[in-house]
Amino acid sequence: MIPFTFPTARRTDPMTSHMAAIDARFKANNHRRTALLALLEHGNLTDYELADKMNEEFMMDYDKFKRTWTVKTELPVQFKLTYSADIFNSSNQDIASLSDSNRRIIVIDSEVWDLYKHKINDYFDATKLESQILVIDCKEENKNWKNVDRILDFFEQNGVLRREQIIAIGGGVLLDIVGFACSIYRRGIPYIKIPTTLLAIVDASVGSKVGVNHIGCLVAWLVGLLLHC
Numbered sequence: 001m002i003p004f005t006f007p008t009a010r011r012t013d014p015m016t017s018h019m020a021a022i023d024a025r026f027k028a029n030n031h032r033r034t035a036l037l038a039l040l041e042h043g044n045l046t047d048y049e050l051a052d053k054m055n056e057e058f059m060m061d062y063d064k065f066k067r068t069w070t071v072k073t074e075l076p077v078q079f080k081l082t083y084s085a086d087i088f089n090s091s092n093q094d095i096a097s098l099s100d101s102n103r104r105i106i107v108i109d110s111e112v113w114d115l116y117k118h119k120i121n122d123y124f125d126a127t128k129l130e131s132q133i134l135v136i137d138c139k140e141e142n143k144n145w146k147n148v149d150r151i152l153d154f155f156e157q158n159g160v161l162r163r164e165q166i167i168a169i170g171g172g173v174l175l176d177i178v179g180f181a182c183s184i185y186r187r188g189i190p191y192i193k194i195p196t197t198l199l200a201i202v203d204a205s206v207g208s209k210v211g212v213n214h215i216g217c218l219v220a221w222l223v224g225l226l227l228h229c
């Protein structure tokens with residue numbers, strides 16, 4: 001049997017809380033409940049004696065009580081999709097208008113960085129936004145915990161705030177790693193996906209799955225989540 005103890009310490013309003021406890025616990029034994037309430041009301045029972053009796057009663061009828069409950073909760077998943085042409089053209093305000101903050105935190109695929117770093121740097125010069133950029137080599141075999149760890153360290157070193165949006169730029173591999181890191185960092189921080197491959201445009205950037213491969217296995221979603229913020 002699982003030991004069960006009612007709280008015996010005095011509270012500010014012991015009468016009310018004990019009555020509520022009796023109500024909840026003794027519905028199955030209405031007769032006994034009425035008698036206990038009457039004793040308590042007439043001052044023939046102290047809080048401590050009542051607690052003992054309730055404990056005794058509970059153990060006697062242990063099997064009759066419901067002892068397991070199911071808690072069900074649903075987390076709504078909602079995100080916006082925006083078509084943005086030539087996103088690092090300084091006349092395009094989509095990244096600049098993301099937030100009032102003066103800095104943008106970016107994690108980017110190394111191939112994309114090599115191709116577009118000048119354009120990206122020019123964009124930040126023109127908009128006068130500060131940028132913190134982490135470049136990641138995004139082969140499928142690099143979709144692993146090591147890179148998640150690198151990203152988490154990068155967030156930590158840059159003091160990323162709970163509501164600060166991360167910008168992920170790359171193919172499906174990059175989006176999956178960054179999405180996973182963002183989903184577990186501080187129990188979930190927001191991020192924006194900028195897909196750079198056809199697959200990432202039509203699939204990885206619109207899905208709500210994130211994850212990495214585990215210990216060198218190239219099995220997708222072996223470690224991952226089905227929701228993100």
Ligand SMILES: NC(=O)c1ccc[n+]([C@@H]2O[C@H](COP(=O)([O-])OP(=O)(O)OC[C@H]3O[C@@H](n4cnc5c(N)ncnc54)[C@H](O)[C@@H]3O)[C@@H](O)[C@H]2O)c1
Pocket residue numbers: 109110111112115138139140143170171172173174176196197198199200203204205206207208209210220
């Ligand atoms: N999260 C999801 O819902 C979802 C859905 C489908 C696939 N995925 C995942 O996506 C991954 C595959 O993604 P992928 O097909 O985009 O491949 P990828 O991310 O591996 O990219 C392929 C190669 O292209 C390079 N690259 C990326 N963008 C480039 C660009 N603009 N120009 C030149 N090179 C570029 C990358 O560095 C990489 O070497 C798989 O790991 C898969 O599990 C995720």
